[in-house]
Amino acid sequence: MTPLQLSQETQVIAGAVLLTIVTIEFGGWFLSKIVRGQVSFTPFQQAFARAGHAHAGVLVTLGLVCLLFVDATGLSGVPLWIARLGVPAAAALMSAGFFLSSLGRGTTRPNRLIILLWIGALCLAAGVLTLGVGLLTS
Numbered sequence: 001m002t003p004l005q006l007s008q009e010t011q012v013i014a015g016a017v018l019l020t021i022v023t024i025e026f027g028g029w030f031l032s033k034i035v036r037g038q039v040s041f042t043p044f045q046q047a048f049a050r051a052g053h054a055h056a057g058v059l060v061t062l063g064l065v066c067l068l069f070v071d072a073t074g075l076s077g078v079p080l081w082i083a084r085l086g087v088p089a090a091a092a093l094m095s096a097g098f099f100l101s102s103l104g105r106g107t108t109r110p111n112r113l114i115i116l117l118w119i120g121a122l123c124l125a126a127g128v129l130t131l132g133v134g135l136l137t138s
Helices: 008-019 021-035 043-070 077-100 112-137
Strands: none
Touching: 008 021, 008 043, 008 077, 021 043, 043 077, 043 112, 077 112
16 A cells, blocks of 8 residues: 555645634634624524534535545546535535625524525535546546
8 A cells, every 4th residue: 555645736725724624613612602692693693603613614524535535536627626626615615605694783594695505515516526426437
């Protein structure tokens, strides 16, 4: 068995994704303030804050796992970049969709920025499908 060899591009993306974990930690701290009643949020905003935080953590972890596999595929060009960036982009977009669509005092329903959630979902699907097919066909 040979040691894991990542391309320079994948290594840089993985490093950047790892740095985002600090923002997820900050989100967890802020979420704890919401739950303790130190920040006045509606039940809708609380639910979206929880969902945004959870999606960030899970998708960043999945994105790092996917990056371990992307260089093992025979993908090149646009499909390679979709496989490489799909899940990390989904982590950012979906979390932003939850957080930004629930901004404002007393908000009880999402604003138009909820579109970021759905764009992120498309990035997630494109990334995992491209990576999965790339792994199966290499």
